[in-house]
Amino acid sequence: MSRKVLLIEDEPNITEAIRFLLTREGWQVDTHAEGTDAVQVILSARPDLVILDVMLPGKSGMDVLRDLREHDEMKALPVLMLTARGQSRDREMAEQAGVSRFMTKPFSNTEVLTAVRDLHAQASQS
Amino acid sequence: MATLNVLILVCLGYVVLLFGVAFAADRLAARGGGKWLRSPLIYTLSLSIYCTAWTFYGAVGNAARSGLEFVTIYLGPTLVMVSWWWGLRKLVRIGRSQRVTSIADLISSRYGKSNTLAVCVTILAVLGGTPYIALQLQSITLSFSIFAEADPTGLYREGSSVFWVAAGLAVFAILFGTRNLDANERHHGVVTAIALESVVKLFALLAVGVFVVWGVAGGLGPMMDQIDASEIGQWHVDAGRWTTFIFLSAAAFVCLPRMFQVMVVENDDESHLRTAAWAFPLYLLLMSLFVVPIAVVGLDLMPEGSNPDLFVLTVPLSQGNDWLAMLSFIGGFSSATSMVIVTAMALSTMVSNHVVMPIWLNTQEGTASVSGDVRTIVLMARRVSIAVIMALGYFYFQLSGGGAALTSIGLVAFAGISQILPALVGGLFWRGATRTGALVGLSVGFVLWIYTLLLPGMEGGIIPASVIEHGPFGWGWLRPQALFGIEGIDPMVHTVMWSLSLNTVAFCVVSMLSFPSPLERLQGAQFVNVFDHSVSARGWTGSVAQSEDLMIMTQRILGTIPAQEFFQAEAERQNGRPGRLPEPTPQFLERLERELSGSVGAATAHAMIGQIVGGASVSVEDLLAVADESAQMLEYSSQLEVKSTELSRTARQLREANAKLTQVSMQKDAFLSQVSHELRTPMTSIRAFSEILRDTEGLSADEQTRYSAIIHDEALRLTRLLDDLLDLSVLESGQVSLNMGDATLTEVLDRAVSSALAGGDRKLSVRRVRASERIPLHTDLDRLGQVFINLISNAQKYCDADDPALTISAHDVGGQVVIDFIDNGGGIPPEAQSMVFEKFARVGSDKAGGAGLGLAICREIMQRLGGEVAYLPGQGGAAFRVSLPLAYRQAAQ
Known part of the structure; x- marks a missing residue:
C-alpha cells in the first residue's frame, strides 16, 4: 500500500529537495504551489500526510490549515507545517489552527524524515 | 476741717476702687458673664463722660458769669439725643459693620480709606484734645488747692500733684484701654468704671444742690425768691451766642473722640440708643438742676473775687460741711478722670493706627517678617501714645499756667473738633461726598479755627497785636476776629460761623467738582445705605422656620449626608434632640457659616445665610466679595481648562506618537519577518541539497550537477539579498554619501x-x-x-x-x-x-x-x-x- 504525501510549497527548489527525500523513503509525493485552492486539493487528493508551507501565494498556510480542520474527516489528518518566518507567535497560531508538527526552515533532512515517520506512525495506530 | 491727708487718702481709695471695678468688670466679661455690663443703663452712664470737670465745676461758674447760657451746653446733646437718635443709630451701625475704631477711622473709611484724612482728623483731635485734657488737670489742681489753702501743714505742692494725677490716669488708661489689640472690642472695665464715675459725679452734684437749697437757702420757696432776685435769674438770651453754643455742643457731642469712643466703639447693641435717647437727657437735666441755685447762693455767700468755677466745692466748705465738700471733690475728680482716660484711649487709637503704624510699616518695608511682631508693636504704639498724649496735656497745663476760665478752653476745643462735622454728616447722608471735598473742607475749617480762635486766644502773643488790630500786611479784611470786615460779633460766634460755613461750602463744592475713586464710591454707598444691607449689631438672628431653608441650602452645598450630620450634631449640641432641626441661634449660624465657607468661600457663605436669615438684601460688599470669589473660581476653572486643553493636546500627541511607534514597530516586525523569510528560504534549499549531496550514495552525475547548481543559485540569491538590504539600510538611515x-x-x-x-x-x-x-x-x-x-x-x-x-x-x-x-x-x-x-x-x-x-x-x-x-x-x-x-x-x- 502506497503512502501518499501532499506537499504544498511555492519554492520550487525546496519542493524538489523534499520530493527527493520522501520518494526515497517510499512515499508517493504530490505537490501543489498555491494557497488559494489548497484545501480543495487536499480534500480531493486524500493524502496520508500534508506538508504545508506558511507563506503561500493567495492564501496563507495558517488559513489553509484552519479551513481544513473545519472538515470533520480532516480533523485527524497529520499536517507538518514549515515556516521561514522565525517568530514564536507563528508556532502558537499554528497550534491553535490544529497543526500536528511545526518546523522552522532551514531544517535538516533527518528532522523532516523523522517528523514524517512519527506522524505517520501515530496516524496508523489510531 | 478735712486735712489734705484725708483728702489724699480718700482720693487714693477712690482710685483703687476704680481699678478694682474695672478689673472685676474685665474679668467678668472675659468669662462671658455679667450681662448687666452690656445693659443700656451702663451705656447711658458711660455717655455722660460728656459731662467733664468743665460741666461739673464750670457750669456753675458759667452761670455765675453769664446767667442761663450754661444751659446751651446741655441743650445741644439733648437735642441730638432726642431728635437725631436715628442719625446716631446710623453712626453706630456703620461703626459696627465697618469695624470702626475711632472717628478718624470712620472718616478715613468713608472716604475710600484715605489715611491722609485720618491723619488730619487725628491732628485736629489731638490739638483740640490736649487743652481739654489740660483743662481737666487744671480742675483737679484747682480743687486740690482749695483744700490746700485750708491745710495748715502746707505740704501741698501744685505741680507735683498734677504730675502724679496725670501719671496715674495714664497708667489706668494703659492698663484697661490697651488690653486687647482689637480696638473695636469692648473695654468693659473702662466703661464700667466710667459709668460708676458718672453715678458718683451726679450724686455729688445733686448732694451739693440739695444741701444748698435746703441746707443754706432754707427750702425751695426761699431759693426761688433768691434766684428771682439775682441777676442770673434774668432771662436774657443772646440769640447768636445761644444758637452757636447749642449747635457747637451738639456738634461736639457727635464729633468728640471720647464721645465717639463710648457711643459708637464701645456700643454693644444699637438698641441701647433707644434707652439713651431719653435717659441721657434726663441725666443732663439732673446735672443742670442745681447749677443756678449753687451759683446764686455762691455769689451771695462767697466773698467778692472768689472763683465761681469752684463754688461747688467752696460753698459746702464755707458752711463747714467737710464731708460734702469731699464728696463734691470726688465728683469733680470723677468727671476729670473719666474724661481724661477715655480721651487718651480714643486719641491713642487714632495716633497709633493712623500715624505710628503707617510710618512703622513704611520703615519695615522690605523686611519679610512683619506679621510676627505687629501685635506687640501695635500695643506698644498705643501705650506710648497714651503716655505722650497725657504728657502733652500735662505740659500744656504747665505752660498755659491754667489761667483761662474753664468754659472758654472747653469751647475752643469744641469749635476745633466741630470742623469734622461737615465731612461726617455729609459722609453719612450724601453719596456725592468725596475724599478731596472732605480734605479741603476740613483744612479750610481747621485753618480758620487756628487763625481766628486758637492763636488770638493764646497768651504770649503768638499773633502780634497789630495783626489782630489791622490784619496781616495791613489787610483789614483778614483780621482774625473780623474776617471780611464783619465786626462786632462775639469771637466764638465769629469763628464758628466762618469756619463751619466755609468748611461746609468748600466740602460741598469740591465734592461736586471732584470725582470719587471706586473704593470711595463703594464705601459711600455702604455708609449712606447702611440700613439696607447690614444686620443689627446683635449678629445673626433667625426663627425656627428658617432652619429648613438653611438645611436645604446646606444640602445643596455640602451634599445631603454631611449636611444632615452637621445639623444633627448641632441639634444635639443645642438640646439633645438629634431628631429635630436645630434652632437658628447666632452660635449655630456662625458655625454653619464657617462650615459653608469652607466650601463656597466666606463671602458667599455670609451672603447666603444672610439671605435666608437676615431677610435683608445682600450688601454691595457681599456682592463684590461674591464676585471676587466667583472671579477666582472662574480664573481657577479657566486655568484648569487651559491645563486640560494642554493635557488633551499632550495626550493626543502621545497617542499619535504611540500610533506612529506602533506602526513603526509593526513595520519593523513585518520587515524582520520578511527578511527572515527571504533569508531562510534560499538557506533551506542550500542546506537540504548540500545534505542530500553529502548523505546520499549513488547519486547520478546529472543529479550531482543539478543539485550543485541549485546550491549555487540560492547562494547568489542570498548574496544579492544581503547586498540589497545593506544598500537599503544605508540609504534609509541617511548615512549615504x-x-x-x-x-x-x-x-x-x-x-x-x-x-x-x-x-x-x-x-x-x-x-x-x-x-x-x-x-x-x-x-x-x-x-x-x-x-x-x-x-x-x-x-x-x-x-x-x-x-x-x-x-x-x-x-x-x-x-x-x-x-x-x-x-x-x-x-x-x-x-x-x-x-x-x-x-x-x-x-x-x-x-x-x-x-x-x-x-x-x-x-x-x-x-x-x-x-x-x-x-x-x-x-x-x-x-x-x-x-x-x-x-x-x-x-x-
Whole structure:
C-alpha cells in the first residue's frame, strides 16, 4: 500500500529537495504551489500526510490549515507545517489552527524524515 | 476741717476702687458673664463722660458769669439725643459693620480709606484734645488747692500733684484701654468704671444742690425768691451766642473722640440708643438742676473775687460741711478722670493706627517678617501714645499756667473738633461726598479755627497785636476776629460761623467738582445705605422656620449626608434632640457659616445665610466679595481648562506618537519577518541539497550537477539579498554619501543598459531616443545608474510580451529632467501600482529572482538625489518615470 504525501510549497527548489527525500523513503509525493485552492486539493487528493508551507501565494498556510480542520474527516489528518518566518507567535497560531508538527526552515533532512515517520506512525495506530 | 491727708487718702481709695471695678468688670466679661455690663443703663452712664470737670465745676461758674447760657451746653446733646437718635443709630451701625475704631477711622473709611484724612482728623483731635485734657488737670489742681489753702501743714505742692494725677490716669488708661489689640472690642472695665464715675459725679452734684437749697437757702420757696432776685435769674438770651453754643455742643457731642469712643466703639447693641435717647437727657437735666441755685447762693455767700468755677466745692466748705465738700471733690475728680482716660484711649487709637503704624510699616518695608511682631508693636504704639498724649496735656497745663476760665478752653476745643462735622454728616447722608471735598473742607475749617480762635486766644502773643488790630500786611479784611470786615460779633460766634460755613461750602463744592475713586464710591454707598444691607449689631438672628431653608441650602452645598450630620450634631449640641432641626441661634449660624465657607468661600457663605436669615438684601460688599470669589473660581476653572486643553493636546500627541511607534514597530516586525523569510528560504534549499549531496550514495552525475547548481543559485540569491538590504539600510538611515560627478544622460544610460542586459538571461530590446538624451547631469552618477539598471532589469525579468521591448525617452518637463521607461508588456495591475515601491513587494507570484527590494532602493536613491521615481499609469505596459530637478542640470552647466 502506497503512502501518499501532499506537499504544498511555492519554492520550487525546496519542493524538489523534499520530493527527493520522501520518494526515497517510499512515499508517493504530490505537490501543489498555491494557497488559494489548497484545501480543495487536499480534500480531493486524500493524502496520508500534508506538508504545508506558511507563506503561500493567495492564501496563507495558517488559513489553509484552519479551513481544513473545519472538515470533520480532516480533523485527524497529520499536517507538518514549515515556516521561514522565525517568530514564536507563528508556532502558537499554528497550534491553535490544529497543526500536528511545526518546523522552522532551514531544517535538516533527518528532522523532516523523522517528523514524517512519527506522524505517520501515530496516524496508523489510531 | 478735712486735712489734705484725708483728702489724699480718700482720693487714693477712690482710685483703687476704680481699678478694682474695672478689673472685676474685665474679668467678668472675659468669662462671658455679667450681662448687666452690656445693659443700656451702663451705656447711658458711660455717655455722660460728656459731662467733664468743665460741666461739673464750670457750669456753675458759667452761670455765675453769664446767667442761663450754661444751659446751651446741655441743650445741644439733648437735642441730638432726642431728635437725631436715628442719625446716631446710623453712626453706630456703620461703626459696627465697618469695624470702626475711632472717628478718624470712620472718616478715613468713608472716604475710600484715605489715611491722609485720618491723619488730619487725628491732628485736629489731638490739638483740640490736649487743652481739654489740660483743662481737666487744671480742675483737679484747682480743687486740690482749695483744700490746700485750708491745710495748715502746707505740704501741698501744685505741680507735683498734677504730675502724679496725670501719671496715674495714664497708667489706668494703659492698663484697661490697651488690653486687647482689637480696638473695636469692648473695654468693659473702662466703661464700667466710667459709668460708676458718672453715678458718683451726679450724686455729688445733686448732694451739693440739695444741701444748698435746703441746707443754706432754707427750702425751695426761699431759693426761688433768691434766684428771682439775682441777676442770673434774668432771662436774657443772646440769640447768636445761644444758637452757636447749642449747635457747637451738639456738634461736639457727635464729633468728640471720647464721645465717639463710648457711643459708637464701645456700643454693644444699637438698641441701647433707644434707652439713651431719653435717659441721657434726663441725666443732663439732673446735672443742670442745681447749677443756678449753687451759683446764686455762691455769689451771695462767697466773698467778692472768689472763683465761681469752684463754688461747688467752696460753698459746702464755707458752711463747714467737710464731708460734702469731699464728696463734691470726688465728683469733680470723677468727671476729670473719666474724661481724661477715655480721651487718651480714643486719641491713642487714632495716633497709633493712623500715624505710628503707617510710618512703622513704611520703615519695615522690605523686611519679610512683619506679621510676627505687629501685635506687640501695635500695643506698644498705643501705650506710648497714651503716655505722650497725657504728657502733652500735662505740659500744656504747665505752660498755659491754667489761667483761662474753664468754659472758654472747653469751647475752643469744641469749635476745633466741630470742623469734622461737615465731612461726617455729609459722609453719612450724601453719596456725592468725596475724599478731596472732605480734605479741603476740613483744612479750610481747621485753618480758620487756628487763625481766628486758637492763636488770638493764646497768651504770649503768638499773633502780634497789630495783626489782630489791622490784619496781616495791613489787610483789614483778614483780621482774625473780623474776617471780611464783619465786626462786632462775639469771637466764638465769629469763628464758628466762618469756619463751619466755609468748611461746609468748600466740602460741598469740591465734592461736586471732584470725582470719587471706586473704593470711595463703594464705601459711600455702604455708609449712606447702611440700613439696607447690614444686620443689627446683635449678629445673626433667625426663627425656627428658617432652619429648613438653611438645611436645604446646606444640602445643596455640602451634599445631603454631611449636611444632615452637621445639623444633627448641632441639634444635639443645642438640646439633645438629634431628631429635630436645630434652632437658628447666632452660635449655630456662625458655625454653619464657617462650615459653608469652607466650601463656597466666606463671602458667599455670609451672603447666603444672610439671605435666608437676615431677610435683608445682600450688601454691595457681599456682592463684590461674591464676585471676587466667583472671579477666582472662574480664573481657577479657566486655568484648569487651559491645563486640560494642554493635557488633551499632550495626550493626543502621545497617542499619535504611540500610533506612529506602533506602526513603526509593526513595520519593523513585518520587515524582520520578511527578511527572515527571504533569508531562510534560499538557506533551506542550500542546506537540504548540500545534505542530500553529502548523505546520499549513488547519486547520478546529472543529479550531482543539478543539485550543485541549485546550491549555487540560492547562494547568489542570498548574496544579492544581503547586498540589497545593506544598500537599503544605508540609504534609509541617511548615512549615504553622494559621490557627485558630471556626465551626460546618454553616457549614464549607455552604461546602465549594457550592465543590465549583461546580467540577465532573458531577451529584451531597448529602444532609445538618443537626440533627447544630450542632457548634461551633475549628480551621483553611480546611484543614478543603479536606478536605471534596476528599471531595465525589471523590464527584462517581468515584461510578459512575446517580443519584450523597453522604450527609454528623456524630456525637459517643467524644469525637470524626466526619463521614462516604458515596456510593451501587460503592465502592473492598478491595485498593485501603489505598492510596487514598498519593500518586499512583489506583483503576482513572480519568482524571477529579486527579493522585492529593488524599487524600494530606487525610491530611496531618487529621494537622496532630490528627484523621484514613480509609476506612470496608462502607458500600455509597465512604465516608470524618473525625474531629476533642473537645478542639477544647471549646476553642471
